[in-house]
Amino acid sequence: xxxxxxxxxxxxxxxxxxxxxxxxxxxxxxxxxxxxxxxxxxxxxxxxxxxxxxxxxxxxxxxxxxxxxxxxxxxxxxxxxxxxxxxxxxxxxxxxxxxxxxxxxxxxxxxxxxxxxxxxxxxxxxxxxxxxxxxxxxxxxxxxxxxxxxxxxxxxxxxxxxxxxxxxxxxxxxxxxxxxxxxxxxxxxxxxxxxxxxxxxxxxxxxxxxxxxxxxxxxxxxxxxxxxxxxxxxxxxxxxxxxxxxxxxxxxxxxxxxxxxxxxxxxxxxxxxxxxxxxxxxxxxxxxxxxxxxxxxxxxxxxxxxxxxxxxxxxxxxxxxxxxxxxxxxxxxxxxxxxxxxxxxxxxxxxxxxxxxxxxxxxxxxxxxxxxxxxxxxxxxxxxxxxxxxxxxxxxxxxxxxxxxxxxxxxxxxxxxxxxxxxxxxxxxxxxxxxxxxxxxxxxxxxxxxxxxxxxxxxxxxxxxxxxxxxxxxxxxxxxxxxxxxxxxxxxxxxxxxxxxxxxxxxxxxxxxxxxxxxxxxxxxxxx
Amino acid sequence: xxxxxxxxxxxxxxxxxxxxxxxxxxxxxxxxxxxxxxxxxxxxxxxxxxxxxxxxxxxxxxxxxxxxxxxxxxxxxxxxxxxxxxxxxxxxxxxxxxxxxxxxxxxxxxxxxxxxxxxxxxxxxxxxxxxxxxxxxxxxxxxxxxxxxxxxxxxxxxxx
Numbered sequence: 001x002x003x004x005x006x007x008x009x010x011x012x013x014x015x016x017x018x019x020x021x022x023x024x025x026x027x028x029x030x031x032x033x034x035x036x037x038x039x040x041x042x043x044x045x046x047x048x049x050x051x052x053x054x055x056x057x058x059x060x061x062x063x064x065x066x067x068x069x070x071x072x073x074x075x076x077x078x079x080x081x082x083x084x085x086x087x088x089x090x091x092x093x094x095x096x097x098x099x100x101x102x103x104x105x106x107x108x109x110x111x112x113x114x115x116x117x118x119x120x121x122x123x124x125x126x127x128x129x130x131x132x133x134x135x136x137x138x139x140x141x142x143x144x145x146x147x148x149x150x151x152x153x154x155x156x157x158x159x160x161x162x163x164x165x166x167x168x169x170x171x172x173x174x175x176x177x178x179x180x181x182x183x184x185x186x187x188x189x190x191x192x193x194x195x196x197x198x199x200x201x202x203x204x205x206x207x208x209x210x211x212x213x214x215x216x217x218x219x220x221x222x223x224x225x226x227x228x229x230x231x232x233x234x235x236x237x238x239x240x241x242x243x244x245x246x247x248x249x250x251x252x253x254x255x256x257x258x259x260x261x262x263x264x265x266x267x268x269x270x271x272x273x274x275x276x277x278x279x280x281x282x283x284x285x286x287x288x289x290x291x292x293x294x295x296x297x298x299x300x301x302x303x304x305x306x307x308x309x310x311x312x313x314x315x316x317x318x319x320x321x322x323x324x325x326x327x328x329x330x331x332x333x334x335x336x337x338x339x340x341x342x343x344x345x346x347x348x349x350x351x352x353x354x355x356x357x358x359x360x361x362x363x364x365x366x367x368x369x370x371x372x373x374x375x376x377x378x379x380x381x382x383x384x385x386x387x388x389x390x391x392x393x394x395x396x397x398x399x400x401x402x403x404x405x406x407x408x409x410x411x412x413x414x415x416x417x418x419x420x421x422x423x424x425x426x427x428x429x430x431x432x433x434x435x436x437x438x439x440x441x442x443x444x445x446x447x448x449x450x451x452x453x454x455x456x457x458x459x460x461x462x463x464x465x466x467x468x469x470x471x472x473x474x475x476x477x478x479x480x481x482x483x484x485x486x487x488x489x490x491x492x493x494x495x496x497x498x499x500x501x502x503x504x505x506x507x508x509x510x511x512x513x514x515x516x517x518x519x520x521x522x523x524x525x526x527x528x
Numbered sequence: 529x530x531x532x533x534x535x536x537x538x539x540x541x542x543x544x545x546x547x548x549x550x551x552x553x554x555x556x557x558x559x560x561x562x563x564x565x566x567x568x569x570x571x572x573x574x575x576x577x578x579x580x581x582x583x584x585x586x587x588x589x590x591x592x593x594x595x596x597x598x599x600x601x602x603x604x605x606x607x608x609x610x611x612x613x614x615x616x617x618x619x620x621x622x623x624x625x626x627x628x629x630x631x632x633x634x635x636x637x638x639x640x641x642x643x644x645x646x647x648x649x650x651x652x653x654x655x656x657x658x659x660x661x662x663x664x665x666x667x668x669x670x671x672x673x674x675x676x677x678x679x680x681x682x683x684x685x686x687x688x
Binding site for chain 1: 550551553554560561562563564584585586587591598616617618619621622624625626628629630631640641642643646647648649650651652667668669670671673674675676678679
């Protein structure tokens with residue numbers, strides 16, 4: 001049956017492609033493949049693992065259609081094993097008019113900042129929670145409306161739930177037929193998740209009073225006069241089962257309502273930019289299928305990103321902070337300053353300075369509860385970027401991080417300080433050498449780390465990289481990688497060999513456990 | 529298993545041979561103040577333009593935009609470049625501050641849930657495209673190696 005479906009699909013697509021050539025349609029797509037051969041004798045992941053994605057889209061005039069095929073002969077370590085095999089998880093047809101569009105099939109959507117609803121795809125995380133159903137979007141002179149109804153994707157199929165929602169954005173000036181000099185907008189939305197799980201199963205897993213339907217609502221507003229911007233969002237969540245973590249034992253569930261507030265302010269000048277964010281989360285976990293739990297990254301319907309900076313250097317991202325959706329409140333601020341070219345500190349080529357930090361408190365949701373909020377995470381990040389001459393550029397980076405391993409349930413915290421020096425030297429307009437030297441100082445966990453990276457770039461096709469991360473504080477382990485990358489227009493291939501450390505891989509508020517593996521890895525992507 | 533792979537390869541070859549130059553897809557983006565902007569407004573039927581995808585957490589994207597800023601004083605006439613930001617709610621404010629404080633020679637637009645990125649089949653960033661004056665794709669490149677910025681400028685000037 002599945003083979004017949006594949007033959008039919010590709011026959012239709014190939015015919016459509018040929019038809020498009022003569023009738024003015026447009027046929028595009030992409031192919032991506034990531035594979036590893038784990039060759040460690042005692043590894044539970046020993047052998048071949050591969051994730052493959054083929055996306056094809058056709059459009060002609062107002063009509064468009066597409067599909068995404070996925071093939072996991074054996075998913076990469078850390079990905080959901082339920083993905084194993086062939087599937088066509090995304091297929092859609094859409095019609096677009098000037099003021100509205102209608103989509104039938106699988107689609108991605110976001111309401112507001114995503115706290116109310118977000119369906120998206122992040123292949124690095126193995127996250128894809130597209131909604132399979134119907135979507136209407138319209139923009140009618142100051143009133144933008146989105147209506148959705150569909151079943152969320154779960155691995156190769158759909159979760160046993162129906163998600164429906166509506167989102168409205170109002171531009172009061174446009175409604176009156178005028179320009180909006182203040183950038184004033186108002187928004188509101190609702191999302192409902194109805195779970196199909198049989199009543200007996202639901203009662204067994206979550207208790208007899210588990211509500212099948214959970215409704216979320218939101219209000220938001222934004223204003224942006226001149227260089228200043230301010231936005232605010234409130235999301236309320238109806239009673240739902242929320243996990244309660246117990247110190248030293250497993251989770252239990254309680255039936256509670258939830259709420260979230262977020263506010264953001266920013267100001268941009270000619271050389272200076274400032275931004276500040278505040279967010280409060282209380283019981284905001286919102287899953288496609290509650291009985292599936294948090295083990296599968298895709299089992300989420302909203303987006304609760306960590307408020308702190310997303311780190312990019314190896315050692316700075318060693319122990320990422322994961323949002324505690326059950327209850328946290330935090331603040332983040334960033335400032336960017338660009339020293340002008342020709343100024344005393346800017347020199348001939350200018351210099352940029354970034355200072356940013358976050359402070360997140362837990363709301364005492366881990367049992368036994370504490371009387372007051374406790375620090376869950378805080379960090380301070382400083383980076384300075386300076387070009388010395390036409391050939392040499394240097395980045396200095398410092399990150400001071402402190403995290404509570406008990407989500408604020410105990411006073412003890414773990415701290416780590418990361419120092420990085422990055423240099424880029426251009427031998428010619430096409431040949432360059434990039435180096436990174438990193439050091440992590442900590443008195444906790446595995447104590448001190450050091451890391452280094454050397455990358456030779458030969459534009460426009462070749463890049464070679466060698467890196468090593470070494471724990472000299474306690475484990476004495478090396479995590480080294482050597483790789484070569486080749487690209488030509490939209491084709492890019494990477495071949496490498498190395499050892500990957502186990503740990504959390506996070507993107508936004510969603511994290512995936514990445515087990516350790518060692519071996520050959522190949523990655524290729526092509527767009528056509 | 530072998531049949532599936534063979535079938536996929538046959539279909540891909542068929543598609544690759546029949547695929548046409550891509551027209552600029554029309555989706556909704558946002559400007560720095562959150563106002564909706566249609567991607568169709570990039571096509572002015574007078575000059576070609578480039579689109580580059582970036583994010584605040586993407587080191588190579590920022591290096592590419594910085595490199596373009598360093599080249600820009602040498603351009604005889606301004607080039608039309610659109611920098612599409614792929615930061616989502618986590619880092620969108622930071623991206624706006626970062627871009628606002630930069631001297632990148634590009635019009636900054638935001639794609640908070642990646643709709644435009646998906647429409648252009650972008651998997652990894654940085655990924656740059658050059659479109660002719662009528663919005664037909666003439667060149668594209670994925671990844672960034674120092675020096676790639678000069679190729680981009682050449683392709684953009686060639687499309688004139």
